[in-house]
Amino acid sequence: MGSSTLSIGFFFAFMALTLAITYWAARRTRTTEHFFAAGGQVTPWQNGWALAGDFLSAAALLGIAGIVTSSGFDGMIYSIGWLVGWPIILFLIVEPLRNVGRFTFADVVAYRLRQRPVRLAGAVGTLAVILFYLIAQMVATGSLIKLLFGLPYTWSVVVVGSVMLVYVLFGGMLATTWVQVVKAALLMGGGILLAVLVLTHFDMNPLKLFAAASEKYGTKVLQPGSKVVSGQWDAISLGLGLMFGTAAMPHVLMRAYTVKDAKAARLSILYATGLIGVFHLMVFIIGFGAMVLVGADAVAKAGGGGNMAAPLLALAVGGNAFFGFICAVAFATMLAVVAGLTLSGVATLCHDVWTNVIRNGSASEAEQLKVARVATVMISIFAIFLGIAFEGQNVAFMAGLAFSIACAANFPSLVLAITWRRFTTPAAVASILVGTLSSLVLIYLSPTIQVDILGKPPAAIEHQWWFVSLRNPAIVSMPLSFAVAILLSLVTQEKNANLAFDEMQRRILLGPVQPNTSAQGHAKSAA
Amino acid sequence: MNVVIPGNTDPAPSVSALARKRLIVALVLSAAMIVIYFSFMGLFAFDKPLLGTILMPGLSLCIVLGPLVIISSFALCLVYVLWANRVFDAGIRNLR
Numbered sequence A: 001m002g003s004s005t006l007s008i009g010f011f012f013a014f015m016a017l018t019l020a021i022t023y024w025a026a027r028r029t030r031t032t033e034h035f036f037a038a039g040g041q042v043t044p045w046q047n048g049w050a051l052a053g054d055f056l057s058a059a060a061l062l063g064i065a066g067i068v069t070s071s072g073f074d075g076m077i078y079s080i081g082w083l084v085g086w087p088i089i090l091f092l093i094v095e096p097l098r099n100v101g102r103f104t105f106a107d108v109v110a111y112r113l114r115q116r117p118v119r120l121a122g123a124v125g126t127l128a129v130i131l132f133y134l135i136a137q138m139v140a141t142g143s144l145i146k147l148l149f150g151l152p153y154t155w156s157v158v159v160v161g162s163v164m165l166v167y168v169l170f171g172g173m174l175a176t177t178w179v180q181v182v183k184a185a186l187l188m189g190g191g192i193l194l195a196v197l198v199l200t201h202f203d204m205n206p207l208k209l210f211a212a213a214s215e216k217y218g219t220k221v222l223q224p225g226s227k228v229v230s231g232q233w234d235a236i237s238l239g240l241g242l243m244f245g246t247a248a249m250p251h252v253l254m255r256a257y258t259v260k261d262a263k264a265a266r267l268s269i270l271y272a273t274g275l276i277g278v279f280h281l282m283v284f285i286i287g288f289g290a291m292v293l294v295g296a297d298a299v300a301k302a303g304g305g306g307n308m309a310a311p312l313l314a315l316a317v318g319g320n321a322f323f324g325f326i327c328a329v330a331f332a333t334m335l336a337v338v339a340g341l342t343l344s345g346v347a348t349l350c351h352d353v354w355t356n357v358i359r360n361g362s363a364s365e366a367e368q369l370k371v372a373r374v375a376t377v378m379i380s381i382f383a384i385f386l387g388i389a390f391e392g393q394n395v396a397f398m399a400g401l402a403f404s405i406a407c408a409a410n411f412p413s414l415v416l417a418i419t420w421r422r423f424t425t426p427a428a429v430a431s432i433l434v435g436t437l438s439s440l441v442l443i444y445l446s447p448t449i450q451v452d453i454l455g456k457p458p459a460a461i462e463h464q465w466w467f468v469s470l471r472n473p474a475i476v477s478m479p480l481s482f483a484v485a486i487l488l489s490l491v492t493q494e495k496n497a498n499l500a501f502d503e504m505q506r507r508i509l510l511g512p513v514q515p516n517t518s519a520q521g522h523a524k525s526a527a
Numbered sequence B: 001m002n003v004v005i006p007g008n009t010d011p012a013p014s015v016s017a018l019a020r021k022r023l024i025v026a027l028v029l030s031a032a033m034i035v036i037y038f039s040f041m042g043l044f045a046f047d048k049p050l051l052g053t054i055l056m057p058g059l060s061l062c063i064v065l066g067p068l069v070i071i072s073s074f075a076l077c078l079v080y081v082l083w084a085n086r087v088f089d090a091g092i093r094n095l096r
Helices: A002-026 A032-040 A044-055 A058-100 A115-149 A153-200 A206-217 A232-246 A250-258 A262-301 A309-358 A365-389 A396-419 A425-444 A474-491 A495-510 B013-046 B061-095
Strands: B054-056
Touching: A002 A115, A002 A153, A002 A309, A032 A153, A032 A250, A032 A309, A032 A365, A044 A153, A044 A250, A044 A262, A044 A309, A058 A115, A058 A232, A058 A250, A058 A262, A058 A309, A058 A396, A058 A495, A058 B013, A058 B061, A115 A153, A115 A250, A115 A309, A115 A365, A115 A396, A115 A425, A153 A206, A153 A250, A153 A262, A153 A309, A153 A365, A206 A262, A232 A396, A232 A474, A232 B013, A250 A262, A250 A309, A262 A309, A262 B061, A309 A365, A396 A425, A396 A474, A425 A474, A495 B013, A495 B061, B013 B061
Parallel strands: none
Antiparallel strands: none
16 A cells, blocks of 8 residues: 555655754753753743644544544534643642752652652552553554554554653653644644645635535534433543543653753743644544544544544545645654653652662762663563563553543642641552552542443442442542542641741742752651 | 741741732632632532533533633632732742
């Protein structure tokens, strides 16, 4: 197939470019500051693009376009949910994070509190999010590459895992940043071009496109349905998970440290929000374009659960070359996301667990870099292994679970640590653990696992005492995590944490006093 | 155990005043975002027929409101950044 050769050509061009970047970045990656934060040298515009590249997964293009093609408007529920968390990051989180922390979000939660328990709990929350999101990404990647390029599943997973390993291992954050920037530029360019090509068929008027869709499939495609999100409270719960989960995704938050100061961090979130918003509006057009120009049945027949909507549309409006280009863009997208996820997992293992818990804050630079590289290899092998192990499994719920855990475990402790003087160590630890565990337990007892995965008939479990009808746990687990944090803070006293609040407020506004001051708050860690 | 407050041992009233000001702006804008988003999701969850009102051929209420939520997210970000760049950063310069 000619298009396959073309897409492989595009794919090799992307690989050559990103590996050259990695080679260039490797020579500039000498310290942990470089490895985890690109030396704080990334500009706000670069970081805005990199944030978009970090966050927009293949699901954002292929997945949402597919849902829109099959279910119309409902696909937009995900687009909107993935965007509305960004303002929350900007208003509440990013500036304190940049000024107080160094590499991970646990830096900020642990700042006033006892280092070891809080960092360990933070690592549990972060690694749970990364583990589930990484599995979801790897499995989706394997099956999509199989679909797009015809490469066998196992090889697809091995290729993606190995390339990601090379980026992160040698190029650290600097290479990862540029891979994400290049990917975001390709994704935005490809998405806008595709949407514009669709609109040329409709006098550049989206309303004519929507009208054509409703003529072909009925007005229901312009109306909210209940196929994509079932249940009233489930919709609210999904919204909570998407909004506050996005605001506490560790790989997104980590990018706050790559710019030089809080103002640059603030600007980069603004740019990222604009880019992601524009992209989601384009995907909406693309989904409807595929519905009208390709046809919902043809997309469904192509397999991959609707994921072929965007590539098939590219074939229809732009021919083989454009099809190959969109396939290669989808591939680049997956690589950039898994690289960002892996790097934030490495930061947690190395900076939180090894340096601050095991070595009590006193590991040499050389040792930390070595640990970081070992952790990179471990996570990559783990990701490849899990990707292969979960072949053919329905892992779509794992992405939702990752957002739910981020929302229930990471978000409450982060916000309370920044804003509430009385917040204490037991409260932080319990809130993170309760958020993680309650999300896991609730999803296990819900139809998501019991019916979809274990295959039990709904009628048999509906009346069990343990049955949870919500598919999205956030509406229970997030308030529970907040409640635990507030109650425990009120019944425990932590004088040092209370006293350090003023100093932290000062630092949130003014930044670290000396540029090279360690962010770990050693003065307090001995408590 | 002592907490080191570099350069200045009192909690600096101007620091806490500015911190409070920033927190209020941040909370008001966050509340605005939350109200906008969950009004939309509330309609999606509890009043689908209203959200599905067809305004004209090719246009339903949800297709107007959905993109509006996206645009308002960016608009709120812009409001915050303009405020922070002008008012808040000036306040910080005065503190230094």
